[in-house]
Amino acid sequence: xxIKNQPENNGTKSLVKKYxxxxxxxxxxxxxxxxxxxxxxxxxxxxxxFDKTPWPLPSxxxxxxxSYHVIEHLKDTQAVMDELxxxxxxxxRLHIILPHFSSIAMASPFHLKNFNSxxxxxxxxxxxPYDPNYGKANFKILKTRINWYTHDMQYINDRLHRKIIxxxxxxxxxxxxxxRNFFERIWCYWVGGAFEVEWELEVVKKQQ
Numbered sequence: 422x423x424i425k426n427q428p429e430n431n432g433t434k435s436l437v438k439k440y441x442x443x444x445x446x447x448x449x450x451x452x453x454x455x456x457x458x459x460x461x462x463x464x465x466x467x468x469x470x471f472d473k474t475p476w477p478l479p480s481x482x483x484x485x486x487x488s489y490h491v492i493e494h495l496k497d498t499q500a501v502m503d504e505l506x507x508x509x510x511x512x513x514r515l516h517i518i519l520p521h522f523s524s525i526a527m528a529s530p531f532h533l534k535n536f537n538s539x540x541x542x543x544x545x546x547x548x549x550p551y552d553p554n555y556g557k558a559n560f561k562i563l564k565t566r567i568n569w570y571t572h573d574m575q576y577i578n579d580r581l582h583r584k585i586i587x588x589x590x591x592x593x594x595x596x597x598x599x600x601r602n603f604f605e606r607i608w609c610y611w612v613g614g615a616f617e618v619e620w621e622l623e624v625v626k627k628q629q
Contacts, residue, residue, distance in 0.1 A: 443483045447464065449464055450464075451465065472497065474497075476508065481507075483510065488517050493520055495534075499558075502560075514624075515622040517541070519536045519619075522536060538618050541560065559624075563621040566619050567618050570586055
């Protein structure tokens with residue numbers, strides 16, 4: 422039975438203590454051995470409204486976070502990244518996947534933000550563009566990748582035609598990632614866009 426979104430209490434603490442990995446926005450596909458958090462899904466372990474901060478989760482707890490197509494639905498990206506940074510241990514890893522701004526998925530009226538391959542640089546003190554990091558979060562960017570087709574294998578493996586498209590898209594993935602800047606400035610407008618962009622991040626905190 423999922424614990425409803427509320428300030429951190431003894432019930433939440435005992436549940437969270439069981440897990441060192443977080444699935445942020447599990448939807449109808451929870452992951453085994455993760456704390457599956459979601460506001461609407463009946464399959465979540467913890468009912469959470471990610472727009473309400475601070476989250477009912479302890480600081481410096483998680484070692485790994487997975488989030489697939491969630492953050493684009495939330496109102497304040499800075500607040501979300503600050504909370505992810507807070508609840509993670511130093512050197513924790515995050516795998517974040519979001520729709521690329523050129524994706525057909527951005528047709529959804531429930532997608533509030535657009536993202537490109539440079540978006541996570543705004544949450545890194547060591548690898549940011551001209552604008553500063555306005556919050557507390559600081560992440561080291563380990564990997565950035567644009568995917569022409571989704572890399573959600575659970576979705577892909579459900580239909581044969583999806584498997585075919587996925588494997589045929591591999592050469593496009595290679596070409597796109599040879600020069601992501603060229604893709605985002607020219608290719609995606611003249612040839613066509615990509616479905617999603619993904620990052621692997623490492624939490625940067627001062628050791629206490």
